[in-house]
Amino acid sequence: MRAFERGSVQPRKTEGEMAEHVYIERIADYVGHEVTVKGWLYAKTDKGKLQFLQVRDGTGIVQCIVFKKSVAPEQFEIAQRLTQESSLIVTGVVRADERAPGIPGGYEIDVGDLQVVQLVTEEYPISPKEHGVDFLMQHRHLWIRSSRQWAVLRVRATIIKAIRDWLDSHGFILMDTPILTPAACEGTTTLFETNYHGTPAYLSQSGQLYNEATIMAFGRVYCFGPTFRAEKSKTRRHIQEFWMVEPEAAYVDMWQNMEIQEQFVSYLVQTTLQTRAAELKLLGRDVSRLEKVEPPFPRLHYDEAVAMINKAAAAGAVVPPNDEPVPPISWGDDFGAPHETYVAEQFEKPVFVHHYPTAAKAFYMAQEPDRPETCRSSDLLAPEGYGEIIGGGERSSDLAFLEAQIERHRLPREAYEWYLDLRRFGSVPHSGFGLGVERTVMWICGLNHIRETIPFPRLLGRIYP
RNA sequence: UCCUCGGUAGCUCAAUCGGCAGAGCGGCCGGCUGUUAACCGGUUGGCUGGAGGUUCGAGUCCUCCCCGAGGAGCCA
Numbered sequence: 001m002r003a004f005e006r007g008s009v010q011p012r013k014t015e016g017e018m019a020e021h022v023y024i025e026r027i028a029d030y031v032g033h034e035v036t037v038k039g040w041l042y043a044k045t046d047k048g049k050l051q052f053l054q055v056r057d058g059t060g061i062v063q064c065i066v067f068k069k070s071v072a073p074e075q076f077e078i079a080q081r082l083t084q085e086s087s088l089i090v091t092g093v094v095r096a097d098e099r100a101p102g103i104p105g106g107y108e109i110d111v112g113d114l115q116v117v118q119l120v121t122e123e124y125p126i127s128p129k130e131h132g133v134d135f136l137m138q139h140r141h142l143w144i145r146s147s148r149q150w151a152v153l154r155v156r157a158t159i160i161k162a163i164r165d166w167l168d169s170h171g172f173i174l175m176d177t178p179i180l181t182p183a184a185c186e187g188t189t190t191l192f193e194t195n196y197h198g199t200p201a202y203l204s205q206s207g208q209l210y211n212e213a214t215i216m217a218f219g220r221v222y223c224f225g226p227t228f229r230a231e232k233s234k235t236r237r238h239i240q241e242f243w244m245v246e247p248e249a250a251y252v253d254m255w256q257n258m259e260i261q262e263q264f265v266s267y268l269v270q271t272t273l274q275t276r277a278a279e280l281k282l283l284g285r286d287v288s289r290l291e292k293v294e295p296p297f298p299r300l301h302y303d304e305a306v307a308m309i310n311k312a313a314a315a316g317a318v319v320p321p322n323d324e325p326v327p328p329i330s331w332g333d334d335f336g337a338p339h340e341t342y343v344a345e346q347f348e349k350p351v352f353v354h355h356y357p358t359a360a361k362a363f364y365m366a367q368e369p370d371r372p373e374t375c376r377s378s379d380l381l382a383p384e385g386y387g388e389i390i391g392g393g394e395r396s397s398d399l400a401f402l403e404a405q406i407e408r409h410r411l412p413r414e415a416y417e418w419y420l421d422l423r424r425f426g427s428v429p430h431s432g433f434g435l436g437v438e439r440t441v442m443w444i445c446g447l448n449h450i451r452e453t454i455p456f457p458r459l460l461g462r463i464y465p
Numbered sequence: 466u467c468c469u470c471g472g473u474a475g476c477u478c479a480a481u482c483g484g485c486a487g488a489g490c491g492g493c494c495g496g497c498u499g500u501u502a503a504c505c506g507g508u509u510g511g512c513u514g515g516a517g518g519u520u521c522g523a524g525u526c527c528u529c530c531c532c533g534a535g536g537a538g539c540c541a
Contacts, residue, residue, distance in 0.1 A: 047504095048497040067498070101501045123475065127491050128502050130477045134533050190539085205540095231539055232466070244541060322536095337537085379541095388541060436541030450541095461533085 024060035151279035177207030203228035248432030257431035392433025
């Protein structure tokens with residue numbers, strides 16, 4: 001555990017004072033000392049004259065032992081009657097015992113005093129047994145107390161902090177972009193419409209276009225906020241509201257852009273491995289795959305990817321998790337899910353696929369001068385079937401090309417006048433990318449569904465709690 | 466929007482050809498000083514998603530509706 005995580009708020013022990021309130025993640029520092037833990041009863045085992053209380057406090061879980069002969073009779077009775085998720089304050093001496101379960105585990109508190117803050121009198125819905133997805137999602141507000149969910153959300157917080165740390169220390173400055181927008185950014189996806197004092201407005205699907213403006217003022221920027229997609233996507237990789245970080249940089253071409261991405265993503269993975277090892281272990285994550293995530297990442301031209309896919313399709317290759325056959329692909333088509341999975345499966349690290357067909361990508365992607373049917377885009381595909389975690393590329397700096405593209409994509413020209421201004425006043429080559437936080441969390445935690453990567457996921461047909 | 470699967474006890478599921486509504490877990494009561502989703506004994510549990518239909522008889526068959534899960538398309 002790192003000192004910065006809780007160290008500054010951990011109360012210092014004062015001579016002659018009663019037991020101090022400590023956090024469970026630092027329990028190892030208090031072996032032999034009397035401490036107070038304030039939390040909730042996670043689980044209990046009644047052994048007659050001995051009560052094993054698993055107490056959690058938000059930072060971990062510690063086993064507390066209440067032995068009949070060590071406490072007042074009324075206190076023992078209270079311990080016997082404790083119910084799951086009752087809130088309580090325990091005081092006792094910490095000792096190391098390898099038999100003790102918990103997080104971090106290996107330590108337990110020999111309880112001398114026990115106070116109940118609230119005794120739960122109703123049956124707690126989430127018992128330590130099997131539950132279905134629907135039931136758990138209806139109780140998401142309680143489910144997040146469970147250790148797996150707790151671990152995932154701690155990893156999420158770490159990834160988000162790492163995102164900010166890396167960008168802030170590599171010359172990227174935070175530029176918050178609007179969530180209420182007047183028109184579609186890319187014109188491709190379905191947006192949530194809202195009422196902006198009588199005129200329609202849309203929840204943002206990307207801050208990129210705005211950041212193409214801010215880089216001309218600040219050089220390197222990023223926006224980081226919620227993003228909304230109203231597509232009726234109902235798969236394990238989609239949520240309606242997700243968080244995306246979008247760095248954008250002036251005077252950066254597509255190749256430099258990929259270098260930034262591989263440094264950035266590697267930092268996120270390595271930081272999580274270092275600071276959240278206990279959480280990843282709790283999740284059963286095979287970290288050997290993550291340890292390999294270091295620059296450089298393989299780069300695959302779209303042409304090569306198509307050839308690879310068609311060779312595999314001809315050979316009858318199948319793709320996990322359901323051994324779905326890899327269908328052949330024609331040049332010009334975007335990848336389907338099995339294509340993406342097959343390509344990613346061929347590499348140990350995340351892989352860049354670059355130079356997608358211009359027609360398959362957003363209107364602003366720069367054309368490759370020698371091959372205008374391809375564009376200077378790149379997607380980053382995560383290994384182990386987690387799919388696209390980054391979409392990015394070099395943006396066109398050519399006014400005439402963009403005017404033609406806006407027409408070709410049937411976008412409302414007037415809404416993009418400001419954007420075209422950026423090509424009239426000091427247009428420069430520039431690139432950027434968007435990384436989806438939840439897909440990254442899903443990949444790093446090794447989860448099979450995105451719904452566990454955010455405290456309260458907004459899923460198709462589900463907006464409770 | 467489309468395709469596939471599902472909805473039975475608080476939870477997870479079973480119920481043969483259409484023939485008495487079942488189990489495990491949880492909860493509750495009792496026992497146990499080392500439990501890890503403990504173990505042992507007892508006990509509690511039901512408008513089978515909704516409406517209509519077929520039938521002597523429907524959890525089971527038919528029609529419509531509601532809800533959920535996974536996937537396609539689209540994307541991060």
